[in-house]
Amino acid sequence: MIIGIDIGSTITKAVSVEDGKMIRRIKTRAADAVTSAAGALGKMILENDIPMGDIERIMITGAGATKIKTDLFGIPTEPVDEITAIGIGGMFLSKxxxxxxxxxxxxxxxxxxxxxxxxxxxxxxxxxxxxxxxxxxxxxxxxxxxxxxxxxxxxxxxxxxxxxxxxxxxxxxxxxxxxxxxxxxxxxxxxxxxxxxxxxxxxxxxxxxxxxxxxxxxxxxxxxxxxxxxxxxxxxxxxxxxxxxxxxxxxxxxxxxxxxxxxxxxxxxxxx
Ligand SMILES: Nc1ncnc2c1ncn2[C@@H]1O[C@H](COP(=O)(O)OP(=O)(O)OP(=O)(O)O)[C@@H](O)[C@H]1O
Ligand SMILES: [Mg+2]
CATH class of the missing domain: 3.30.420.40 (ATPase, nucleotide binding domain)
Structure with missing residues (x-):
């Protein structure tokens, strides 16, 4: 499972992706990017009962993404350019x-x-x-x-x-x-x-x-x-x-x- 996190200027969104499909979604909001990212991941895991070991990778984007400089909780964490993310997400959702x-x-x-x-x-x-x-x-x-x-x-x-x-x-x-x-x-x-x-x-x-x-x-x-x-x-x-x-x-x-x-x-x- 891959978790995509978008630390927006106002609202942080996270989704879980498996086999190229979006499975789960959460939204959260915190004062700073690091708390937002940690909170979004925590909310995703706790609300959906996801074992940490099931998460292969975290892909992180949005205005606050550059503030995340290390792996989150030991899970490989990669930055994604926001424009690219919007393009890929837009093509996926609009088919x-x-x-x-x-x-x-x-x-x-x-x-x-x-x-x-x-x-x-x-x-x-x-x-x-x-x-x-x-x-x-x-x-x-x-x-x-x-x-x-x-x-x-x-x-x-x-x-x-x-x-x-x-x-x-x-x-x-x-x-x-x-x-x-x-x-x-x-x-x-x-x-x-x-x-x-x-x-x-x-x-x-x-x-x-x-x-x-x-x-x-x-x-x-x-x-x-x-x-x-x-x-x-x-x-x-x-x-x-x-x-x-x-x-x-x-x-x-x-x-x-x-x-x-x-x-x-x-x-x-x-x-x-
Ligand atoms: N329930 C809500 N609470 C607050 N804002 C909301 C709500 N629903 C819609 N909005 C609107 O959505 C906007 C935020 O949209 P969105 O979450 O897409 O932006 P973002 O990703 O945080 O920002 P950006 O992409 O510009 O960095 C707010 O400015 C507000 O006008
Ligand atoms: Mg946004």
């Missing part, structure tokens, strides 16, 4: 071998995977961390579920400047409900619900548009979305409106929040 992957984590990375050729196209610092950070100062809650509850009944018209606010006609292929400027209106009557929705709209519109440009630059009309940000129902709705305008589809594989950990677990070790 496709030529894809654009938009990984929405704390920030956002866009990766092109074509079999063994995996490259980093770019990305944006706008991501899940932007939602939590803006919520901290703009909303009465910075807890993920609280932000989502507020946003559900938010009205974008209170915070975003729409094309219909400034123009009488459609603008080329954009209809009058399209956003002209995120947060560009901000009425005095804007409620917390409206601000929460405005934050989500800002984040997912930016991610959606850069994903569309990445896909179009590679002559593709699909994007595989991964990371915890792919699980956000309001985010998915915003991305679907982008599909309506730009004809690029967003796909959400099951277990997409574990993509990076799975890709690490499926990576060949550097040393035999």
């Amino acid at each position: 496709q071998d030529t894809i654009i992957i938009t990984n929405i984590g704390t920030g956002t990375a866009i990766i092109e995977a074509k079999g063994s050729s995996i490259s980093h196209l770019g990305g944006s610092g706008v991501g899940g961390g932007t939602i939590l950070g803006l919520a901290k100062k703009l909303l009465p809650t910075a807890h993920f579920n609280g932000i989502m509850d507020l946003a559900k009944s938010g009205n974008l018209n209170q915070v975003d400047l729409l094309l219909e606010d400034i123009m009488e006609t459609d603008l080329s292929f954009l209809n009058k409900e399209a956003t002209a400027s995120n947060f560009g209106k901000m009425l005095d009557t804007a409620r917390y619900e409206d601000l929460a929705m405005g934050i989500l709209n800002l984040v997912y519109q930016v991610i959606g548009i850069i994903s569309v440009f990445a896909a179009k630059s590679k002559n593709l009309d699909r994007v595989v979305v991964t990371g915890n940000g792919s699980k956000n129902p309001l985010g998915r709705h915003i991305l679907s409106t982008i599909t309506g305008v730009y004809a690029v589809a967003f796909e959400y594989p099951q277990y997409a929040e574990y993509t990076t950990a799975i890709g690490a677990g499926l990576s060949s070790p550097r040393r035999p």
